[in-house]
Amino acid sequence: MEKIVIVIIEDQREVLEAIARDLATFEDTFMIEECDSADEAGELMETLDSEGDYVALIISDHIMPGKSGVDFLIEMNEDPRFESTKKILLTGLATHQDTINAINNAAIDRYIEKPWNQTNLINYVKELITDYILKKGIDYTPYVHHLNQTTLLNKLRNNP
Amino acid sequence: MDKSWFQKSRDVGWLKSKYFNDDAKRIYLKKGEVLLRPNSYNDKLYLICKGVLKGYIEDEHGELFEIFNSSNDMFVGVYSFFSSEHKSYSTVVAAEDTVLGYIDHSQAAVASPDFAQHFLPVVVNEIYLRQLLAGQMSLERQAAMKKLAETEKMSTLGQLAAGIAHELNNAIGVVHRNTELLAQSLKEYFELKEPGLFSFFTKSLERGQRHSSSFIRERRKEIEQKYKLSARIAKQLAKANVENEQIEQLLKSGLHEFKPIQFLIDTGVSLHDMNVASTQAAHVVKSVRELGNTQKITLVETDINETIREALSLTKNMLLGIKLSIVTEVEGKLLANPGDLVQVWVNLIKNACESLKHEKTQQPEIEIKTWEENKTYNVCITDNGPGISADLLPRIFQPNVTTKVDGLSFGLGLGLSILKKIVESYQGAVSVSSQPGRTSFIVQLPKKI
Numbered sequence: 001m002e003k004i005v006i007v008i009i010e011d012q013r014e015v016l017e018a019i020a021r022d023l024a025t026f027e028d029t030f031m032i033e034e035c036d037s038a039d040e041a042g043e044l045m046e047t048l049d050s051e052g053d054y055v056a057l058i059i060s061d062h063i064m065p066g067k068s069g070v071d072f073l074i075e076m077n078e079d080p081r082f083e084s085t086k087k088i089l090l091t092g093l094a095t096h097q098d099t100i101n102a103i104n105n106a107a108i109d110r111y112i113e114k115p116w117n118q119t120n121l122i123n124y125v126k127e128l129i130t131d132y133i134l135k136k137g138i139d140y141t142p143y144v145h146h147l148n149q150t151t152l153l154n155k156l157r158n159n160p
Numbered sequence: 161m162d163k164s165w166f167q168k169s170r171d172v173g174w175l176k177s178k179y180f181n182d183d184a185k186r187i188y189l190k191k192g193e194v195l196l197r198p199n200s201y202n203d204k205l206y207l208i209c210k211g212v213l214k215g216y217i218e219d220e221h222g223e224l225f226e227i228f229n230s231s232n233d234m235f236v237g238v239y240s241f242f243s244s245e246h247k248s249y250s251t252v253v254a255a256e257d258t259v260l261g262y263i264d265h266s267q268a269a270v271a272s273p274d275f276a277q278h279f280l281p282v283v284v285n286e287i288y289l290r291q292l293l294a295g296q297m298s299l300e301r302q303a304a305m306k307k308l309a310e311t312e313k314m315s316t317l318g319q320l321a322a323g324i325a326h327e328l329n330n331a332i333g334v335v336h337r338n339t340e341l342l343a344q345s346l347k348e349y350f351e352l353k354e355p356g357l358f359s360f361f362t363k364s365l366e367r368g369q370r371h372s373s374s375f376i377r378e379r380r381k382e383i384e385q386k387y388k389l390s391a392r393i394a395k396q397l398a399k400a401n402v403e404n405e406q407i408e409q410l411l412k413s414g415l416h417e418f419k420p421i422q423f424l425i426d427t428g429v430s431l432h433d434m435n436v437a438s439t440q441a442a443h444v445v446k447s448v449r450e451l452g453n454t455q456k457i458t459l460v461e462t463d464i465n466e467t468i469r470e471a472l473s474l475t476k477n478m479l480l481g482i483k484l485s486i487v488t489e490v491e492g493k494l495l496a497n498p499g500d501l502v503q504v505w506v507n508l509i510k511n512a513c514e515s516l517k518h519e520k521t522q523q524p525e526i527e528i529k530t531w532e533e534n535k536t537y538n539v540c541i542t543d544n545g546p547g548i549s550a551d552l553l554p555r556i557f558q559p560n561v562t563t564k565v566d567g568l569s570f571g572l573g574l575g576l577s578i579l580k581k582i583v584e585s586y587q588g589a590v591s592v593s594s595q596p597g598r599t600s601f602i603v604q605l606p607k608k609i
Contacts, residue, residue, distance in 0.1 A: 003391075013368070013369060014368070014433040014436060014437060017369050017429065017433060018433070021426070021430075027392050027395075028392065031391055031392075032395075033377065034373040034376070034377075035373050035374070036372060036373045036374075040373065040374050044377070063480040063481050064480070064481060065480070065481055065482070065483055066481075068481065093480065
């Protein structure tokens with residue numbers, strides 16, 4: 001079975017830990033990869049791609065030493081291999097300009113402000129992963145307990 | 161009208177020889193001697209032959225403000241001489257040893273009809289000078305009002321920040337204290353209940369999650385391959401920093417035994433992170449309060465490195481994305497108001513950050529170094545930004561010299577001139593050297609306690 005991966009990028013160790021802990025519920029089915037910089041994430045994306053894994057979602061902080069989150073997400077958006085990968089910007093410190101840039105050039109799917117709410121975060125992740133799996137035409141049955149039921153039903157209704 | 165008298169009367173030399181040639185009518189003032197006082201009677205018109213006179217007016221608190229400064233060949237006492245009441249409006253003092261010539265109303269020349277004509281240009285000049293002074297003062301007043309408004313805005317922000325800091329201080333104090341309490345109670349509880357696994361808790365409580373994400377990934381893969389475990393379990397084991405030996409033991413006794421271990425580790429790491437976060441928050445709050453405290457002159461034994469740490473926690477936001485290296489070679493203690501020093505560092509760090517960000521420097525870095533030399537503490541803050549232009553560099557510590565201040569920057573920023581004043585109030589010195597890619601500010605503070 002193919003591996004579906006969620007990548008989290010956050011430079012502050014405690015925050016990275018907290019996001020991962022909040023999403024631990026997905027770990028029985030999806031792989032959660034934690035990175036403390038965009039550069040590390042870039043390398044990881046190469047490895048994941050070469051191993052044939054699916055990166056369904058990237059959740060990234062914006063302001064970090066080295067490459068910024070928005071810049072990294074723009075790169076991902078422009079890379080045909082990760083075209084369908086969903087992107088969440090999770091940040092407390094993006095300027096107006098950064099945000100415009102993130103929407104226009106990185107095509108982010110969700111902007112979440114810190115501090116985040118666990119329930120909302122889980123819902124967004126569910127929704128975006130469901131979209132991803134359906135779009136990629138991956139067999140959703142093994143993942144159904146972690147998917148957004150409404151989105152799934154709508155899809156089934158349209159393409160029985 | 162006789163043109164020749166008009167032209168002559170604009171020539172001080174001519175007036176001097178005509179009206180001030182009587183050697184008997186001379187006044188010799190020593191430096192500091194007072195010629196006139198406000199409302200004192202004066203029927204003399206003075207011409208300064210040699211020396212300097214300064215005029216002052218007094219405010220309601222008795223403080224003196226200089227209003228004129230007259231030297232050779234200038235007239236003094238014009239108003240009181242020509243007015244009907246003959247009263248001086250200012251205090252006139254000799255700024256150095258001065259020789260004055262004078263004429264007074266007892267002289268026949270004064271009564272002659274030509275006199276007023278001859279002195280018309282002097283009077284006009286006096287009016288002109290006053291007009292000039294009034295104009296200048298009004299400009300100064302406008303500038304002062306503007307500055308006042310700016311200062312008030314800053315001080316309101318400062319008060320607001322101090323108020324918020326006070327409120328937050330209480331809240332964060334509760335979080336911090338209770339985290340410690342909770343950690344302590346859990347420690348005791350686990351020691352009693354899980355003596356065998358207890359060390360997993362204390363270790364993670366003390367150190368938190370200290371491995372990098374890439375290290376954990378490597379270790380996870382290692383465990384995954386070596387023991388043929390699922391990625392999820394392998395990651396948990398890697399994060400928990402469980403050694404191979406312990407993994408083998410766990411595999412023998414059953415992996416379900418890992419669950420309580422993981423619980424203890426997770427709890428320990430959570431409490432550790434809460435501790436770190438609340439300490440950081442408390443630190444920021446304390447720094448904001450101390451920054452607001454600079455008015456009070458209370459000197460206490462202050463650790464230089466501690467004030468640098470406080471400045472760093474205040475500027476944490478600005479420093480995001482900038483590589484920071486800190487080299488502290490000295491345990492520097494001196495008598496100071498910690499708020500003053502924090503303010504100095506905050507300013508230098510802030511300037512460095514702004515310069516790096518403004519020019520979008522690639523791989524921005526800031527280095528902070530402290531060392532001791534000849535009984536002096538040195539703090540050097542270096543950035544790899546574009547540097548300060550050569551024409552600005554010599555004037556950088558002068559008031560009214562600014563690189564840029566756009567909008568409110570949270571009221572933490574001060575001009576370098578004020579920074580210099582603060583440093584000098586500790587008999588210290590601040591210097592700068594700059595070239596593209598390397599700008600260093602060095603603050604030197606004498607060591608005496």
